Amino acid sequence: MKNFEYAVPDSIDKTFEYLKSSKAILKAGGIDLLDMMKEQLISPDRLVNIRELEELKFLKEDTNGAFLIGPGQTLSELAEDQTINKSYKALAQAAGGVASVQIRNSATLGGNLCQRPRCWYFRSADFHCSRKGGDTCFALDGENQYHAIFDNTDGCAIVHPSATAVALIALNAKLIISNGEKDREVSIEEFFVTPANDIERENILNKNEMIITIIIPADIKDYLSYYHKQKEKQTFDWPLADVAVALRMEGDRCQDARIVLGSAAPVPFRSKSAEQALVNQNINKDTAIKAAEAALIKAEPLTLNEYKVPLFKTIIYRTICHTVGIDPMN
Amino acid sequence: MPRKEKLFVGINKDLEEITVPIPDADPKPWDGKDELKYIGKKVPRIDGTYKTTGRAKYTFDIKVPGMIYGKIIRSPYPAAMVTKIDSSQAEKLPGVRSIIRVKDELPFPVRFAGQEVVALAADTEHLAQEAADLVKIEYDQKPFVVDLDEAMKENAPLVFDPKDEEKDKVKNVRDARIYPKDGKSEEIDAVLNSSDHKIEATYRTQVQTHCPMETHGVVAKWNDEKLTIWASTQGTFMVRNQVADHFNIPKSDIRVITKFMGGGFGSKLKADTYTMLAVKLAREAKKPVRLMLSRKEDHLSTGNRPNSLQTVTVGATKEGKITGIKLKSFGTAGIGRGAGTGGPARFIYDAEKIYTEESDVYTNAGPSAPFRAPGHPQGAFAFEQTIDDMAYKIGMDPLEFRIKNSESDKVRQAEYKIGAEKFGWLKRNPKPGAEKGVIKTGAGLANSLWYYIYSPGSHVSLRVNDDGSVQLRSGVQDIGGGIVTPMAMIIAEELCLKPTDIKITIGDTEFGLAPTSGGSQTTAGLTPAVRNAAYSAKQRLLKIAAGLMEVDMKEVKLSDGGTFSTIDSKKQMIWKEVTAEIPEGQFSVTGERMEDYYETKRWKISGVQFAEVKVDTETGSIKVKRMVAIHDCGRPMDRLTIESQINGGIIQGISFAFYENRILDRNTGVMVNPNLEQYKIAGARDVPPIESHIIDLNLGQSSTGAIGVGEPATIPTAAAIANAVYHAIGVRIREMPMTPSVVLKALNKV
Numbered sequence A: 001m002k003n004f005e006y007a008v009p010d011s012i013d014k015t016f017e018y019l020k021s022s023k024a025i026l027k028a029g030g031i032d033l034l035d036m037m038k039e040q041l042i043s044p045d046r047l048v049n050i051r052e053l054e055e056l057k058f059l060k061e062d063t064n065g066a067f068l069i070g071p072g073q074t075l076s077e078l079a080e081d082q083t084i085n086k087s088y089k090a091l092a093q094a095a096g097g098v099a100s101v102q103i104r105n106s107a108t109l110g111g112n113l114c115q116r117p118r119c120w121y122f123r124s125a126d127f128h129c130s131r132k133g134g135d136t137c138f139a140l141d142g143e144n145q146y147h148a149i150f151d152n153t154d155g156c157a158i159v160h161p162s163a164t165a166v167a168l169i170a171l172n173a174k175l176i177i178s179n180g181e182k183d184r185e186v187s188i189e190e191f192f193v194t195p196a197n198d199i200e201r202e203n204i205l206n207k208n209e210m211i212i213t214i215i216i217p218a219d220i221k222d223y224l225s226y227y228h229k230q231k232e233k234q235t236f237d238w239p240l241a242d243v244a245v246a247l248r249m250e251g252d253r254c255q256d257a258r259i260v261l262g263s264a265a266p267v268p269f270r271s272k273s274a275e276q277a278l279v280n281q282n283i284n285k286d287t288a289i290k291a292a293e294a295a296l297i298k299a300e301p302l303t304l305n306e307y308k309v310p311l312f313k314t315i316i317y318r319t320i321c322h323t324v325g326i327d328p329m330n
Numbered sequence B: 001m002p003r004k005e006k007l008f009v010g011i012n013k014d015l016e017e018i019t020v021p022i023p024d025a026d027p028k029p030w031d032g033k034d035e036l037k038y039i040g041k042k043v044p045r046i047d048g049t050y051k052t053t054g055r056a057k058y059t060f061d062i063k064v065p066g067m068i069y070g071k072i073i074r075s076p077y078p079a080a081m082v083t084k085i086d087s088s089q090a091e092k093l094p095g096v097r098s099i100i101r102v103k104d105e106l107p108f109p110v111r112f113a114g115q116e117v118v119a120l121a122a123d124t125e126h127l128a129q130e131a132a133d134l135v136k137i138e139y140d141q142k143p144f145v146v147d148l149d150e151a152m153k154e155n156a157p158l159v160f161d162p163k164d165e166e167k168d169k170v171k172n173v174r175d176a177r178i179y180p181k182d183g184k185s186e187e188i189d190a191v192l193n194s195s196d197h198k199i200e201a202t203y204r205t206q207v208q209t210h211c212p213m214e215t216h217g218v219v220a221k222w223n224d225e226k227l228t229i230w231a232s233t234q235g236t237f238m239v240r241n242q243v244a245d246h247f248n249i250p251k252s253d254i255r256v257i258t259k260f261m262g263g264g265f266g267s268k269l270k271a272d273t274y275t276m277l278a279v280k281l282a283r284e285a286k287k288p289v290r291l292m293l294s295r296k297e298d299h300l301s302t303g304n305r306p307n308s309l310q311t312v313t314v315g316a317t318k319e320g321k322i323t324g325i326k327l328k329s330f331g332t333a334g335i336g337r338g339a340g341t342g343g344p345a346r347f348i349y350d351a352e353k354i355y356t357e358e359s360d361v362y363t364n365a366g367p368s369a370p371f372r373a374p375g376h377p378q379g380a381f382a383f384e385q386t387i388d389d390m391a392y393k394i395g396m397d398p399l400e401f402r403i404k405n406s407e408s409d410k411v412r413q414a415e416y417k418i419g420a421e422k423f424g425w426l427k428r429n430p431k432p433g434a435e436k437g438v439i440k441t442g443a444g445l446a447n448s449l450w451y452y453i454y455s456p457g458s459h460v461s462l463r464v465n466d467d468g469s470v471q472l473r474s475g476v477q478d479i480g481g482g483i484v485t486p487m488a489m490i491i492a493e494e495l496c497l498k499p500t501d502i503k504i505t506i507g508d509t510e511f512g513l514a515p516t517s518g519g520s521q522t523t524a525g526l527t528p529a530v531r532n533a534a535y536s537a538k539q540r541l542l543k544i545a546a547g548l549m550e551v552d553m554k555e556v557k558l559s560d561g562g563t564f565s566t567i568d569s570k571k572q573m574i575w576k577e578v579t580a581e582i583p584e585g586q587f588s589v590t591g592e593r594m595e596d597y598y599e600t601k602r603w604k605i606s607g608v609q610f611a612e613v614k615v616d617t618e619t620g621s622i623k624v625k626r627m628v629a630i631h632d633c634g635r636p637m638d639r640l641t642i643e644s645q646i647n648g649g650i651i652q653g654i655s656f657a658f659y660e661n662r663i664l665d666r667n668t669g670v671m672v673n674p675n676l677e678q679y680k681i682a683g684a685r686d687v688p689p690i691e692s693h694i695i696d697l698n699l700g701q702s703s704t705g706a707i708g709v710g711e712p713a714t715i716p717t718a719a720a721i722a723n724a725v726y727h728a729i730g731v732r733i734r735e736m737p738m739t740p741s742v743v744l745k746a747l748n749k750v
Ligand SMILES: Cc1cc2nc3c(=O)[nH]c(=O)nc-3n(C[C@H](O)[C@H](O)[C@H](O)COP(=O)(O)OP(=O)(O)OC[C@H]3O[C@@H](n4cnc5c(N)ncnc54)[C@H](O)[C@@H]3O)c2cc1C
Pocket: A025, A026, A027, A028, A029, A030, A031, A032, A033, A034, A071, A072, A097, A098, A099, A100, A103, A106, A107, A108, A109, A110, A111, A112, A113, A114, A115, A116, A161, A162, A163, A164, A205, A209, A210, A211, A212, A236, A237, A238, A239, B677
């Protein structure tokens, strides 16, 4: 690790000032950032620690009924919050399923959304792959069991690592991004960048920008939501496949559906075909299975991740059932 | 002249009387009728709080004055010639003290990504890394092969260059080790082919790395011609001897210290290259050098369990008698050797015809090292599933089939019985895959097989002081099994004190010769020496007490609380009154581990484990619901540390069954998961309830009768689980790790 400066701003304004240094980077919980530094994948000259910034920690409803979340909230806090558990269950489940208690106590929502990919070639200094400015994707004909089954033909087959993003897309969240001078609001779906657009980045943040608020729109209160993560082992493991479902129901009938797959594509993957298969249908195990099948029709597994197709089908139909309180095992 | 002792030997309370010659100086061995106060009971580790409070100092924690930091630079390529090394920039950095090459002459070959090329030492760890980044090494890359199947192909790149290697390294596939002997292959084929039933199947297992909690490493310090090495090792004496040989210095000039160590599982037996490099750096730099490896270096270079490709064939009569067993296995130990898997096939069952043929295959990967029962967990996975297959094919219960085919092993028979009852074997539905629904439960069992190993010659010294304190010293290292607690228990038992009264100092080659903790031999190899020493001390004390009480020594006994009394109890003296009279304030005695008193014919260790699993047939995920393990280890010493060994063995077995997998990138030969995140290891939530039962097997072969258990406990776990999975879903999983991908494939869902 190279030497670096450690800056502790006491306000958001100060944060932006500190960020102006050429290789300054935000540090929230530091879970992802320090790993990247230790492996010498990045060597910032200044860490700007926003972990203790009270201004970034809030959970509140605005006057219009939208729910506002500060990016400095830890995953543990999200997992335990009553309002989130009641009205935005998928988010509580996604946050609560990440890694281990110790990590969730440090990791923040902002950091979780902006963490770098977990592709093992990316994470190892031994491989100079396309995402790091090289000219090969080692995964495509290499060890790709944990890689993408959708949108994996644009030179990089990562799966986006953020679990909370999967839930937040299902909840149609928006982000407020600021550079200290100007704020912009984007839908969280627009936040993530595909390899086709820019292989070296995962989101649209510019160097001096920061997420300052996460917004869940007011109408999402009318949705039921559920998130499920399928792991290989039960102790601090990443998902092999994960899914978030949000449904607006009228009786048994589905009025609107939002279905998002994690660990499936370079950005959290919204399955419009699964959604369409549910809208205006009564939700039961059969329609859930049909939607799950629809979701996977266009899957293009790589050499070693074909298993993800049946795995996703299963967790999608089960999660749809769980969302509306049907036991999928019956 | 040895005296004759009558001993009661046997399994649990099923005892017979035998007569055994015992040297005069030794106590009567504990036998099946001895009811003891501590031995065989559960005694918490006497050094437990040192570990839980952080007072225990591991090699990692050692700091000696003037110490500098070593760093190894490793080849990034799996096969190359090192053609040029330019360390001039690094040498110029202030604080860099020594830079050495692994081989003096250039060019030299490297054969796996991670192989040592250069080592250096600098004032700080940071500086050492900085210096390492400045060393320029040029490589001439060569074709390589990291995959077992690829390496076996006719035109595969050769791992060793036939021009400059020994004769048996001219090809990747080494000559097979054959058992029982040459030329029997056709004979066994004939038997198998003419059997009523024949089953043949092929299995694959993966490479597992040891991942001890404390990574490998040493601190080396020269003092003139004398050398002290603090080593995270499971063999203090082996390190001493290998370093002595390597540097051609007398063993007596080397002292190896290992007060506490954080696990090794077999990978810390040898001194290994890193130790030699640290010693050399320390000599050149004239300063003590600390060289602890990173987790990544541990994965790459300090050993592993070889993978395997095994074809097992079993024949049986329709009545359920095994007629023959054949195993043909290949496996790669990287550039090392030792990939055989034949133990279980050869020694568990009574079959008359057994033939095994095992070949090591060289690949451009780090060399293997012995790993908790080398060859056996992977051997059991393939072989015990084939046995299961045969039972179902004949229409027999898998337990009954095993009972019928291992009649000669009385211990195993007792274990089956206990296991079946404790597990509730008979309650299971005999039909595999019978359960309805998507999630299915199943039950299975598998046998363990290991060997009774000990090396005679270990000795300990025991000192009793006039303040009443008792000190024992031994060179033995505690690999983590907790050997000091049984040592203390034995002395306490013999001297009628409490285990916590005994002060034990271990882990130093200046003390008595001790076993290397490999082959599950530490307890078997050391405890008799401890008891013999305690017995001698007791004789000395009885004599002193007799003198004080003015009676004949035969009239004095030692009883609970360290009380000396005459047989008629008329005279009594407490411990401290007697020890206070020790002439010159102290005495020392030694105890030695000799050859066993007689040939017991029990050269193996049995053991059987039962597993219950739940399989989700739509996600391919398997959950182990519970394990029941029955093991034998001679006369049990500390039942608590034995239980811990069984727990640890099963947890490691579960981890092997489902998660652990060293993955080398097929295109570059570089490991993609050299950490503990992507190299997955079972954690707390992956561990089911484990119930263990320990057989009392008294043989009277040594003064304590102890035998090991560390390795046996991990051998059958993955096999038992796999058999349970078959019972649940009616489909065999013939590949490890049993990931959702593998299971879904086996279920034809992919
Ligand atoms: C063993 C293990 C298992 C894990 N499993 C999972 C899992 O299953 N699912 C999952 O989602 N995650 C998982 N994680 C990842 C973990 O959740 C993330 O690393 C963590 O959430 C990052 O949050 P942080 O606050 O520590 O971010 P940091 O490490 O501090 O920052 C990460 C990045 O985000 C940037 N950043 C931080 N805050 C902001 C902000 N407000 N605006 C703009 N940029 C910002 C930083 O500059 C940095 O680039 C796992 C991690 C480990 C170690």
